[in-house]
Amino acid sequence: MFKQLGLIGCGLMGGSFALALKRAGLVGQVVGYSPSPTTLAKARQIGAIDMAADSALLAVAGSDIVLLAVPVAATEATLEAIHQGVTADTLVMDVGSTKRDVADAARRALGERLGSFVPAHPIAGKESAGIDHADAQLYSGCRVVLTPLPETRPEQLSKATDVWSALGCRVTQMSAEEHDAAFAAVSHLPHLLAFAYYASIAQQTAGAQFLALAGPGFRDFTRIAAADPVMWRDVLISNREEILQQSQRFRAQLDAFEQLMQTTEPKALESLIREASASRSSWKMNSSPVGGER
Amino acid sequence: MFKQLGLIGCGLMGGSFALALKRAGLVGQVVGYSPSPTTLAKARQIGAIDMAADSALLAVAGSDIVLLAVPVAATEATLEAIHQGVTADTLVMDVGSTKRDVADAARRALGERLGSFVPAHPIAGKESAGIDHADAQLYSGCRVVLTPLPETRPEQLSKATDVWSALGCRVTQMSAEEHDAAFAAVSHLPHLLAFAYYASIAQQTAGAQFLALAGPGFRDFTRIAAADPVMWRDVLISNREEILQQSQRFRAQLDAFEQLMQTTEPKALESLIREASASRSSWKMNSSPVGGER
Structure with missing residues (x-):
């Protein structure tokens, strides 16, 4: 059970994760950030997030679980923007479809907080992107691949495995290269x-x-x-x-x-x-x- | 309303056509032929055909509607085998996915009965072939392309259009080349x-x-x-x-x-x-x- 989810990016993947976590009773509250005010408003309206933050960093502050659900190319800038809010106990994950570039971005952006990061790729999606298509069931029954770095703390890896499993996913581990x-x-x-x-x-x-x-x-x-x-x-x-x-x-x-x-x-x-x-x-x-x- | 359907080939496409025609009350009885005794027995068992014929020609004799549902490469040999049983009033159709080769085969095999033939391509199917997967609903809502020859009798073309329409298909006409x-x-x-x-x-x-x-x-x-x-x-x-x-x-x-x-x-x-x-x-x-x- 997590106290607070900091959700960076409130589209299909992020919104669905928040809805699923809430429905499973795994999180106290969700603070969301999106550069689009319309998306933020919609995410609140459908109950994916409880509060809208003014920046990615503010969404991360006080969160014990953070999900980056942004385009892969935005990963590095986003991690840089939030790294000051990440503690040794925060679980930080992404949902990107490529993992070597995400690992590289994390190395460059997270510094001493690299151990908190568990790169994740849930094999789920729809043709229609956006918060309008968010669905608490999106991840149910799907496979999630975790590609931990050598620096990833075992405790965070174990938390990541547990949370996806609790959402009904099959969790697999491999290297970013594989x-x-x-x-x-x-x-x-x-x-x-x-x-x-x-x-x-x-x-x-x-x-x-x-x-x-x-x-x-x-x-x-x-x-x-x-x-x-x-x-x-x-x-x-x-x-x-x-x-x-x-x-x-x-x-x-x-x-x-x-x-x-x-x-x-x-x-x-x-x-x-x-x-x-x-x-x-x-x-x-x-x-x-x-x-x-x- | 047809008196008798002569069904040559009792797989997915043929079996489904017979089942659909019967369910729509458009045919008195169905006489089927297949080179495989097992397929014939199964086709009778599920009610796709009422009688099994010992040859393609015998299935056509006395039929006012004939459907060839055989691999495209077998079209010419099948038309040759049945052409003596085809009358000027018989409606003969196939279900092949290619139409130029079927037109060529019909020209060579049907002789003076070419006018009875209406080449047809119903855009329907399943991954699983065979009579076991026959389904009275297979053609419902699908498109059927008819590629009449210059020799095709307008009366047969009109009957072909009517029968597919009655099964819930959208009927389109074009040349075999198109x-x-x-x-x-x-x-x-x-x-x-x-x-x-x-x-x-x-x-x-x-x-x-x-x-x-x-x-x-x-x-x-x-x-x-x-x-x-x-x-x-x-x-x-x-x-x-x-x-x-x-x-x-x-x-x-x-x-x-x-x-x-x-x-x-x-x-x-x-x-x-x-x-x-x-x-x-x-x-x-x-x-x-x-x-x-x-």
Whole structure:
């Protein structure tokens, strides 16, 4: 049970975390900060925050748990803005989709308070960003990856594990490097491909006619192309080496498929498809434990 | 109201059509044919067909409506096998995802009965093929594209339009060429990309670990990678020129995105993503009419 949550950034991720913490009875009160007065007002109105602070630092003062829910590129500036309010006992977490850059930012910004910081990545989200879509259930049943630094205090890591578990999440631990390699493969590259694919259709002369004919397969394949542009700009740039490496592997596979289409080798093409199809059919989300799972 | 449906192929698409037609009270009885005795028995058991025929021709004899629900590559052989049972009054349709090859096959196989044939493509399906997944609701609310040949009799075209409409479908008419160009863009290419992407992840040494971490975005993006290998082998080969052309457009977009990631031009990258994201957010399935819609 925490006394006070200092929430920096009151959008979908932050607002949902505050709502979930309150509903679970895990926090006394929530003090929120957002650069947007409209967002702050809305966050109060829906009960995500109890008080609006005038600065990030003021939201952190007196808080024993702090969540940064800001675009990844804003992490360093935000940590700098709050570091004077962080004590050795404060648990500070973020929700960023990339973790090496967050670790680097924390090293530069937090100084002697680095041990309070537990980098976190909850694998949850919606296509629609913003406090209007905040949902106390957003994190329920999802996986949360924690990427503690060598300097992270075990006590804070344990508190972080407990709070996400209490919200119904499966908590996994790994290094920031392992995290960024894995998510380049299963999250960042799919977003890049979905953006590029959607753009390639929409920009054609007949694009509008094509889009009018698209069905359920297209709908699901392109759902992530509606994701937040600022967040994904930051992810694609900050983790670009891993993403570009995954993209090379993907292009090699695409070449292999296209070659078989062109040389009209039905058997070989069918077996490539069959392998992917069988593997995807047996895949289930959150079905298998991951090394370091708590 | 039809006297008898001759159903050639009793899988997901065929079984669902028979169930829907029966539930709507649009058919007296259904005679089914499948090369698999197990499938035929199951189709009878769930009430999709009333009688099992020993050949495709026997299923067509005495039927005033015939549905071919076989892999596209089997269309020509199937039409050849049944053409002696087709009369000038029979309505013959298929459900194939490509239409130029189906038109060519019909020209070669149907002879003087070509006028009875109305090529059809219902934009519906599931990841799971087979009669076990047949569903009377499968076609409800979906779009059906009809690509009549110049030889198709107006009377048969009108009957085809009526029967799909009666099942709750939106019926659209276009040429086979227009159809294949549009579906290369919004259906065939996404399948190719999903197969290639899934294969590129699964084949990595760390693939299993990566897959264990994948979340809802990955789930939706790769859903179509579980599609039927035989059907998609046929589609990718039969419509390869259009698909490869769409793939070139996609690759050009992917290059553009990756270039901006590498030169670290956040503003330009953000605006590319923003355009795709905004367009995808406002896209709705079946929202807009298509030229030729009835």
